[in-house]
Amino acid sequence: MKSIPTLKEPKASPLGGGGGISVIGAGTMGNGIAHVFAQNGFAVTLIDVSAAQLEKALGTISKNLDRQVTKGSLSEEQKSITLSNISTATDIAAGVKNATLVVEAATENTNLKLEIFKQIDAHAPEGCILASNTSSISITKIAAVTKRPEMVIGMHFMNPVPVMKLVEIINGYATKKEVTETIVELSKQLGKIPCTVNDYPGFIANRILMPMINEAIYSLFEGVAGVEEIDTVMKLGMAHPMGPLQLADFIGLDTCLSILKVLQDGFGNPKYAPCPLLVNMVMAGKLGAKTGEGFYTYTAGSKELVVSKSFK
Numbered sequence: 001m002k003s004i005p006t007l008k009e010p011k012a013s014p015l016g017g018g019g020g021i022s023v024i025g026a027g028t029m030g031n032g033i034a035h036v037f038a039q040n041g042f043a044v045t046l047i048d049v050s051a052a053q054l055e056k057a058l059g060t061i062s063k064n065l066d067r068q069v070t071k072g073s074l075s076e077e078q079k080s081i082t083l084s085n086i087s088t089a090t091d092i093a094a095g096v097k098n099a100t101l102v103v104e105a106a107t108e109n110t111n112l113k114l115e116i117f118k119q120i121d122a123h124a125p126e127g128c129i130l131a132s133n134t135s136s137i138s139i140t141k142i143a144a145v146t147k148r149p150e151m152v153i154g155m156h157f158m159n160p161v162p163v164m165k166l167v168e169i170i171n172g173y174a175t176k177k178e179v180t181e182t183i184v185e186l187s188k189q190l191g192k193i194p195c196t197v198n199d200y201p202g203f204i205a206n207r208i209l210m211p212m213i214n215e216a217i218y219s220l221f222e223g224v225a226g227v228e229e230i231d232t233v234m235k236l237g238m239a240h241p242m243g244p245l246q247l248a249d250f251i252g253l254d255t256c257l258s259i260l261k262v263l264q265d266g267f268g269n270p271k272y273a274p275c276p277l278l279v280n281m282v283m284a285g286k287l288g289a290k291t292g293e294g295f296y297t298y299t300a301g302s303k304e305l306v307v308s309k310s311f312k
């Protein structure tokens with residue numbers, strides 16, 4: 001029988017003692033990032049402009065912890081300690097004032113992130129590392145709006161954060177070596193496997209993944225095959241655990257569109273132009289799992305994959 005691991009104390013944290021972790025954005029990624037830090041003993045402040053989103057995030061974290069308890073990888077006591085490590089805030093200034101690390105995981109929009117980083121820089125203590133979970137936006141550009149570009153880094157967790165092992169760490173043009181080393185060490189403390197890359201559009205993960213997803217959407221758009229056929233070919237033929245259309249739904253179609261635009265602008269190459277079908281779906285508010293419909297439809301509590309009626 002598997003024994004239940006004990007919660008790690010963040011005593012030997014590479015960040016040093018004292019302050020906590022502030023996570024900005026309580027959506028798909030923010031709740032997972034808060035979950036993982038809190039489970040590993042860090043005090044987390046989860047910040048979102050929407051109080052309703054914060055409440056929803058706490059509910060999601062609790063449900064995901066329940067799943068770990070059912071599997072036997074966490075005890076009830078560890079679940080309640082994890083939840084008690086998380087507090088929430090709707091104001092960035094108050095939420096980052098005691099942080100040693102801020103991880104920004106707000107909506108994938110360049111202007112929004114630049115505004116958020118100006119605010120974080122103004123209110124986080126000197127010496128606090130500012131990380132972004134952005135999928136594609138330039139870390140160098142984000143760093144340039146702060147007065148501490150050497151302390152800014154990409155800390156790109158994968159979805160779902162509590163499950164996925166990889167953290168893609170992105171060095172901006174000015175990122176200090178010590179900051180990279182700290183984030184590498186911290187990622188290991190969270191039980192993750194860090195992989196460090198340099199700051200070019202899409203980094204590595206999305207530079208390779210998004211053109212594949214876009215090509216799958218083009219194949220559907222051009223009538224080469226249906227949703228199920230495209231995903232089945234990639235699952236059974238390439239041993240992908242999830243087909244590209246299902247994965248796009250899971251990531252969020254708005255996020256996929258934003259990343260493709262960053263690749264298109266960043267490289268100036270039309271091969272990255274987002275498929276018009278993706279653009280239309282985002283305009284129609286069909287963003288995938290988070291809105292209940294994308295290439296598939298999603299019903300709470302059901303794991304069955306049902307192709308959206310738009311594609312039947």
Ligand SMILES: NC(=O)c1ccc[n+]([C@@H]2O[C@H](COP(=O)([O-])OP(=O)(O)OC[C@H]3O[C@@H](n4cnc5c(N)ncnc54)[C@H](O)[C@@H]3O)[C@@H](O)[C@H]2O)c1
Nearest residue numbers: 025026027028029048049053105106107108134135159251
């Ligand atoms: N979804 C994925 O699979 C995935 C994977 C890796 C990285 N990312 C990246 O993570 C980031 C978040 O993506 P997501 O999928 O969680 O998005 P999401 O849409 O699920 O959540 C974004 C959250 O940010 C909040 N927000 C917006 N403006 C804010 C502000 N000014 N201050 C505080 N909160 C604000 C929104 O209310 C929302 O709750 C993006 O940069 C995205 O590219 C996403």
